[in-house]
Amino acid sequence: MRILVTGGAGFIGSHLVRRLLANEQDHVVNLDALRYSGNLENLADVAGHPHYHFVHGDIGDAPTVEKVFKEHQAEAVINCAAETHVDRSILDPGGFARTDVLGTAVLLEQARKAGVTRFLQVSTDEVYGSVVRGHSKEDDPLAPRSPYSASKAGGDLLVLSYWSTYRLPVLITRGSNTYGPNQYPEKFIPLCITNAIDDEPLPLYGDGRYRRDWLSVFDHCAAIEHVLRHGEPGNIYNIGGGHELENLSVAEGILKHLGKPRSLIRFVQDRPGHDRRYAVDCSRLRALGCTPTVSFEEGLRATVDWYRSHEGWWRRIKSGEFRTYYQQMYGKRLREGTAG
Numbered sequence: 105m106r107i108l109v110t111g112g113a114g115f116i117g118s119h120l121v122r123r124l125l126a127n128e129q130d131h132v133v134n135l136d137a138l139r140y141s142g143n144l145e146n147l148a149d150v151a152g153h154p155h156y157h158f159v160h161g162d163i164g165d166a167p168t169v170e171k172v173f174k175e176h177q178a179e180a181v182i183n184c185a186a187e188t189h190v191d192r193s194i195l196d197p198g199g200f201a202r203t204d205v206l207g208t209a210v211l212l213e214q215a216r217k218a219g220v221t222r223f224l225q226v227s228t229d230e231v232y233g234s235v236v237r238g239h240s241k242e243d244d245p246l247a248p249r250s251p252y253s254a255s256k257a258g259g260d261l262l263v264l265s266y267w268s269t270y271r272l273p274v275l276i277t278r279g280s281n282t283y284g285p286n287q288y289p290e291k292f293i294p295l296c297i298t299n300a301i302d303d304e305p306l307p308l309y310g311d312g313r314y315r316r317d318w319l320s321v322f323d324h325c326a327a328i329e330h331v332l333r334h335g336e337p338g339n340i341y342n343i344g345g346g347h348e349l350e351n352l353s354v355a356e357g358i359l360k361h362l363g364k365p366r367s368l369i370r371f372v373q374d375r376p377g378h379d380r381r382y383a384v385d386c387s388r389l390r391a392l393g394c395t396p397t398v399s400f401e402e403g404l405r406a407t408v409d410w411y412r413s414h415e416g417w418w419r420r421i422k423s424g425e426f427r428t429y430y431q432q433m434y435g436k437r438l439r440e441g442t443a444g
Contacts, residue, residue, distance in 0.1 A: 105222075106131045107332075108178035110163050110211065111185030113138060115287045116226065116279075118146035120184065120325045121156070131155045133176045135169070136185070137162040140425055141288040145417060164207035166214060173218040180222035180332060181215050183208060186259075189290050190230075190252045191375060191433050197251035204255035205262065212266050223263070224275045224332050229317070229342065231257040231278065234379035241385045242278070242340040249377045264338075273337035277328055280344045280384055284321030284403065285410040289418050290429065293404070296355050297411045298418050300364045307434050307441065310374035312352035315381040319345030320398035330394040341392065342384035347400035352444075354404075361408040369444025372437035 107124060111117040112134030124130045136142045138160060150156055157176065161168035163185045172178070185207060187193065187200040208225070215223050232240035233247030246261075248254040266272040283293040296306045327343040335341060355369055389395075411418060422430075 105179045106133070106177055107180045107182060108133045108135060108172065108176065109182045109184060110135045111142070111183070112136055113142040113144050113146055114184060115141070115146075115284075116282060116321060116324060117184035118286060119284065119321045120182065120328060121147060122150055123325045123329060125150050125153050125156055128155070133157045133159060133172060133178060135159045135161050135163065135172055141290075146286045162207065163211045164202060166210050169210055169214040170217070173214055178218065179220060180224070181211065181220055182224045182226065182328065182332060183211055184226045186226070186256065188228075188252065190250045191290070192429070193250055193252035193255070194376060195432070200251050200255040201258070205258040208259035209262050212262060212272065216266060216270055216272050220272075222273055222275065222332055222337075223266070224277065224328065224335075225260060225263045226328060227260050227276050227278045228253065228256050229278050229280045229344070229382045229384045230379065231260060232382070232384070235381050235383050239383045239385035240342065242342055242388060249379055267338040275331055275335045275337060276340040277331050278340060278342050278384065279324050279327075280317035280319045280382060282319045282321050282324045284407055285414070286417070287321070289422055289426065292351060293354065293358070293407065294411060294418065296358045297362070297408055298422065300359055300362050300368055301412065301415070303364070303368065305370040305438055305441070306355050306359075306368050307370050307372045307438055308351055308355060308444070309372060309378055312350065312355070312369070312371060312444070314351050314378065315348055315383075316351065317344045317383055318347045318349060318354070318400050318403075319343060319396065320403040323396040323398050327389060327394050330392065331389070334392055339388070341389045342386050343389060344384045344386045345396050345398075345400065346386075348383055349400070357404055358408060361405055362412070367443055370438055370441040371444060372434065372441040
């Protein structure tokens with residue numbers, strides 16, 4: 105297929121672009137606005153691929169999106185473009201609404217006009233809200249509690265409305281917490297890894313007992329591709345890794361891999377509206393013939409090794425705008441935090 109991947113220079117998007125190009129059959133157009141977390145270094149190894157084309161642009165810009173469809177005749181769309189970090193959404197909720205809701209609306213309408221045969225929205229398990237017990241299913245009510253998850257929920261509802269109203273063949277995937285190489289170091293696992301390498305404190309919100317289901321980016325992208333090719337239009341598919349762990353346990357595992365002391369852990373003031381637990385039921389995806397293959401121990405070790413051997417990549421990031429953001433989010437918290 106000729107596939108338009110939006111946000112393809114980001115974390116999940118770049119791994120997905122690389123995966124699609126590997127089969128040598130698909131033609132991939134990557135539309136990315138290259139905001140702070142979009143990084144063409146993530147795709148340097150495929151920049152010259154004959155089936156790959158990059159376009160610098162925003163999904164919220166209708167003329168640009170229309171031009172991309174006309175020039176590249178995309179048959180399918182995978183929308184990875186999003187503002188994704190809860191902490192940043194607390195600082196700038198409007199920016200998240202613009203990209204995750206209004207940007208999705210523009211992309212949907214242009215896709216409808218272009219007559220695409222598949223539109224896959226990459227979403228998150230956070231739209232279900234905090235799960236005290238059990239596992240969220242695809243038809244459960246949405247209960248987002250942060251500007252990020254609320255904006256993603258809004259985008260999801262728009263996508264589903266295009267199925268009900270226009271019969272645009274849409275699909276939604278809702279992935280659990282994803283980790284792996286090239287992840288922007290504001291996220292929990294790469295932040296812990298890079299801080300630990302530099303013997304800096306690892307900030308854990310509250311008591312560190314928040315539980316997440318950890319999913320390798322390679323398994324996540326495999327599931328997205330599988331749903332694109334085999335999913336039933338109008339359906340939602342949860343994607344989980346099957347590795348539910350507390351943040352504290354993950355931080356301790358990272359320190360163990362790096363041979364660093366547990367004393368680097370700092371418990372800091374919690375963030376507002378922090379969801380205690382996420383967990384998803386993935387039986388619908390399993391019935392479609394897709395299951396994760398990467399164990400968390402294997403995936404975490406490989407991720408730690410990647411950051412250890414690619415210091416140039418993350419040091420460039422952490423020396424720029426990131427420092428201002430980091431001080432705003434963690435400076436006071438770390439000064440007032442308690443040792444683990």
